[in-house]
Amino acid sequence: MTPIDSDVIIIGAGPSGTSAAALIHQAGFTATIIEKEQFPRFVIGESLLPRCMDLLEEAGLLGAVKARNYIVKHGAVFLTDSQRTDFDFGNQFTKGWGYTWQVPRDDFDLTLAAAVEKMGIDIRWQHTVTAVDCRRDGATVTATGPDGMPVTFSGRFVIDASGFGRVLPRLFDLDLPSALPRRDSVFSHFTGDRRPEGDEAGKIWICMLPENAWLWIIPFSNGCTSVGVVAEPAFIDGLSGSLDDKLSAIIDRNPQAAARLAERRPAFAARRINGYSIAVKKLCGDGYALTGNATEFLDPVFSSGVTLALESANRAAKTLIRQLKGETVDWEKDYAAYLGHGVEVFRTYVNAWYDGQLPAIFFNDKATPDIRSQVCSVLAGYVWDMNNPYVARHEKAVDTLARLCEMRMNP
Numbered sequence: 001m002t003p004i005d006s007d008v009i010i011i012g013a014g015p016s017g018t019s020a021a022a023l024i025h026q027a028g029f030t031a032t033i034i035e036k037e038q039f040p041r042f043v044i045g046e047s048l049l050p051r052c053m054d055l056l057e058e059a060g061l062l063g064a065v066k067a068r069n070y071i072v073k074h075g076a077v078f079l080t081d082s083q084r085t086d087f088d089f090g091n092q093f094t095k096g097w098g099y100t101w102q103v104p105r106d107d108f109d110l111t112l113a114a115a116v117e118k119m120g121i122d123i124r125w126q127h128t129v130t131a132v133d134c135r136r137d138g139a140t141v142t143a144t145g146p147d148g149m150p151v152t153f154s155g156r157f158v159i160d161a162s163g164f165g166r167v168l169p170r171l172f173d174l175d176l177p178s179a180l181p182r183r184d185s186v187f188s189h190f191t192g193d194r195r196p197e198g199d200e201a202g203k204i205w206i207c208m209l210p211e212n213a214w215l216w217i218i219p220f221s222n223g224c225t226s227v228g229v230v231a232e233p234a235f236i237d238g239l240s241g242s243l244d245d246k247l248s249a250i251i252d253r254n255p256q257a258a259a260r261l262a263e264r265r266p267a268f269a270a271r272r273i274n275g276y277s278i279a280v281k282k283l284c285g286d287g288y289a290l291t292g293n294a295t296e297f298l299d300p301v302f303s304s305g306v307t308l309a310l311e312s313a314n315r316a317a318k319t320l321i322r323q324l325k326g327e328t329v330d331w332e333k334d335y336a337a338y339l340g341h342g343v344e345v346f347r348t349y350v351n352a353w354y355d356g357q358l359p360a361i362f363f364n365d366k367a368t369p370d371i372r373s374q375v376c377s378v379l380a381g382y383v384w385d386m387n388n389p390y391v392a393r394h395e396k397a398v399d400t401l402a403r404l405c406e407m408r409m410n411p
């Protein structure tokens with residue numbers, strides 16, 4: 001068995017793996033991606049944030065995505081039974097992109113993969129990684145090919161971008177339970193969505209439900225709309241019938257969602273993901289780094305998954321390129337601490353969403369336009385802009401504002 005050599009071996013051809021490969025390739029190093037599926041394949045996680053645009057552009061992938069004519073997402077709308085509040089990315093504090101796209105992931109991930117193959121990057125489809133040996137001076141990765149035979153890959157470094165496959169966290173015993181309570185998700189795609197007109201058409205809707213549950217509505221340019229609920233298991237299990245029945249009953253619990261989706265027809269049977277939140281002991285070690293969902297995954301409420309997948313890939317690739325060029329790098333400082341900051345900002349907002357502080361802010365008209373624009377930049381994924389007080393002092397700023405809103409509501 002002759003090992004397949006390249007500078008970097010990347011596990012997984014999702015957005016994290018392909019964007020890391022593109023940056024490494026552009027820097028003059030070789031990367032091989034090992035992917036267990038044959039694309040297109042279904043994956044959930046369809047609403048991008050504007051920060052993705054910078055990261056796709058830097059990886060040389062923005063043009064390929066733009067050519068797909070995905071529906072433009074100008075912002076996010078949060079809805080209770082009767083109220084709504086809009087965040088327009090064009091009104092944000094950070095000087096960043098004012099829009100992004102809603103992407104069916106089978107098409108989006110295939111687009112990215114085809115673009116990197118066109119650059120000359122080797123993707124080994126239908127190869128499932130089963131063993132990894134990482135050392136300071138190199139690594140060997142073993143995969144099972146489509147014919148069931150083992151294939152060995154050798155390289156100088158391994159990036160684990162295997163998403164929920166979590167290859168290295170499993171093999172190296174790096175998984176940690178999340179501090180967040182277990183939440184599950186049930187979702188499907190529907191036709192028959194009565195969308196708002198104009199720029200409103202592509203916005204994500206986040207509809208609040210009882211018991212801290214919420215529903216997403218994500219429209220696509222292909223005529224389908226993704227609809228899914230996130231809730232603690234008891235909320236879903238307490239409803240009778242099939243997963244389709246449960247999802248339907250949940251949609252009808254929010255009057256604004258029910259009105260919009262009154263003529264819905266499912267494109268496929270509803271699916272369920274149980275307990276998606278997971279943490280990790282460390283993000284890097286001798287000869288490897290974890291990126292994207294192979295790291296920590298908090299919660300989908302602010303659509304941060306693909307943004308963090310691209311951001312971590314960008315940062316890991318840049319750190320690695322410096323290392324491959326012979327520079328001494330400090331992975332903990334240059335990579336793990338950087339990424340950790342962004343995760344901590346989102347953690348504050350996720351916690352504040354579920355403990356009610358953030359809804360109190362969102363549905364209070366006392367939050368000034370300046371403050372809303374600073375919060376909007378977080379919702380746009382610009383969580384490394386330390387000029388934004390709602391990033392730099394995220395925990396304190398959110399807590400103080402929530403208390404202020406609470407006092408104004410109950411003087």
Ligand SMILES: Cc1cc2nc3c(=O)[nH]c(=O)nc-3n(C[C@H](O)[C@H](O)[C@H](O)COP(=O)(O)OP(=O)(O)OC[C@H]3O[C@@H](n4cnc5c(N)ncnc54)[C@H](O)[C@@H]3O)c2cc1C
Binds near residue numbers: 012036128185
């Ligand atoms: C309910 C829910 C809703 C979500 N909604 C959003 C959203 O609206 N917006 C958003 O940005 N994010 C969302 N996310 C998160 C999003 O799904 C992920 O953050 C994103 O897909 C991560 O990308 P990735 O490249 O890290 O991994 P993936 O896209 O999962 O890619 C990993 C790849 O690795 C491959 N792989 C796995 N194991 C192996 C192996 N052993 N060998 C070889 N290959 C392997 C897989 O086949 C896969 O193609 C949501 C998540 C959940 C659970």
